[in-house]
Amino acid sequence: MKVTIIGGGGRVGSNAAFALQCAGIVQEIQILxxxxxxxxxxxxxxxxxxxxxxxxxxxxxxxxxxxxxDVFVITAGLRRKPDESRLxxxxxxxxLFQNILQSMQQGGYAATAQVFxxxxxxxxxxxxxxxxxxxxxxxxxxxxxxxxxxxxxxxxAQELSLDASQVSALILGEHGDSMIPAWSSATVNxxxxxxxxxVTPAFQQKLFERTKGxxxxxxxxxxxxxxxxxxxxxxxxHAVALDRKSLLPVSSxxxxxxxxxxxxxxxxxxxxRKGVLDHVEVxxxxxxxxxxxxxxxxxxxxxxxxx
Numbered sequence: 487m488k489v490t491i492i493g494g495g496g497r498v499g500s501n502a503a504f505a506l507q508c509a510g511i512v513q514e515i516q517i518l519x520x521x522x523x524x525x526x527x528x529x530x531x532x533x534x535x536x537x538x539x540x541x542x543x544x545x546x547x548x549x550x551x552x553x554x555x556d557v558f559v560i561t562a563g564l565r566r567k568p569d570e571s572r573l574x575x576x577x578x579x580x581x582l583f584q585n586i587l588q589s590m591q592q593g594g595y596a597a598t599a600q601v602f603x604x605x606x607x608x609x610x611x612x613x614x615x616x617x618x619x620x621x622x623x624x625x626x627x628x629x630x631x632x633x634x635x636x637x638x639x640x641x642x643a644q645e646l647s648l649d650a651s652q653v654s655a656l657i658l659g660e661h662g663d664s665m666i667p668a669w670s671s672a673t674v675n676x677x678x679x680x681x682x683x684x685v686t687p688a689f690q691q692k693l694f695e696r697t698k699g700x701x702x703x704x705x706x707x708x709x710x711x712x713x714x715x716x717x718x719x720x721x722x723x724h725a726v727a728l729d730r731k732s733l734l735p736v737s738s739x740x741x742x743x744x745x746x747x748x749x750x751x752x753x754x755x756x757x758x759r760k761g762v763l764d765h766v767e768v769x770x771x772x773x774x775x776x777x778x779x780x781x782x783x784x785x786x787x788x789x790x791x792x793x
Contacts, residue, residue: 487727488514490552492586493562495519497709498604500528501716502559503544507532509720510540511727516555517546520562549593556599557723560586560615563605569702576607580792583611587618597621600726600761603628604719608661609737609785610792612750616739617793623739624762630737630752631657632718633711634665638697645693646684648674655679656735657697658752658774659781666777667694670770722757729759738762744775746782749789753778 489506493499494517506512515532519525525546532544552558563579583605590601601619603612603626612628619626634657643650655672659665669690672679679685704711725732736755740746743753743765756764770778 487512487556488516488554489557489559489723490516490518490555491559491561492518492552492590493560493605494546495521495524495528496561497712498715498719499559499561500532501712502561502604502719503528503532503716505716505720506723507535507539507542507544509724510542511724512542514543515545516552517544518548518552519546522546549589552590553594554596556596557602557726558590558595558599559602559604559719559723560611561604561719562586576610576788576792579605579607579611580614583614584618587615591619595621598625600625600627602719602722603737604715606661607788609750609752610789612737613739613789614793616750622761624760626738627722627755627757627762628737628750629661629715629719629722631659631661631665631735632722632752633701633715634661634697635735636714636718637700638667638693641696641700642672642679642693645689646674646682653679656754658735658754659778660751660785661737663698664777664781664784665698666774666781667697668770668774670774671768725757726759726761731756731758731763733757733766736762738765740765740782743767744770744778744782746779749782749785751778751782751785 489512491499503515517525517529529546601615608628616623616626638657639653639655640650643653652675656668657665733754734757735752737750737752739750754766
């Protein structure tokens with residue numbers, strides 16, 4: 487599998503490339519960036535580690551060299567300011583994103599290619615990509631609440647002194663202010679977290695608020711997220727490359743799940759070699775369904791300002 491990372495010279499793109507290299511699952515990684523020197527430098531630095539890691543082909547190149555890619559990962563975008571919501575990025579990032587889509591169309595891509603949007607506001611940009619690219623909607627998806635979910639699971643595990651890999655919990659909805667925690671389905675090694683005496687309503691609220699504010703905290707402390715988002719990008723791509731049928735909270739266009747339609751938003755989604763295989767409407771608490779639908783309405787309002 488060949489993966490081209492658009493914006494691969496930046497923190498998120500380069501961290502994603504490193505996560506993919508360490509796993510050794512994809513065979514070819516192309517770094518594409520408006521700053522060609524930066525792209526060349528990142529590709530060279532990664533290449534120097536090839537003998538110790540996955541041994542993949544890693545190089546920099548333009549859109550013409552990317553046309554045979556299996557997956558285009560779009561990470562290019564302007565950074566969110568510490569006190570700025572992700573939706574505030576819409577007007578600043580839409581023009582840049584449209585230029586990227588136009589460059590992809592001019593360079594060409596296969597009918598089977600998949601487009602994986604990471605740039606923020608990810609749900610809005612994912613829906614834009616679905617509408618503007620001549621690809622089936624199943625082949626266009628966004629990172630959605632994958633990073634929020636990873637943060638949520640890790641913070642729960644830290645607070646309860648548990649193994650984070652055994653904690654299963656989802657953040658659904660918008661990757662932003664209206665995201666919702668699905669405590670109804672949260673488990674540790676198959677056992678419901680809601681049944682633990684420590685997991686009180688106050689605990690749930692505290693953990694969710696900490697999760698929700700984690701992005702701004704990382705930006706404030708180190709300038710932007712990188713390693714964790716790189717890991718979740720790789721997790722999603724590996725689900726596709728290995729046809730894992732993984733249930734992930736990626737963002738994709740909705741066609742009725744939880745009553746959501748014609749917007750891209752995160753619901754439980756089966757991911758495999760052909761991209762989005764299915765949306766799974768698991769039973770949620772009524773307040774969670776209401777929150778998810780409210781998140782959808784908020785996204786639609788923002789989308790209507792753009793399209």
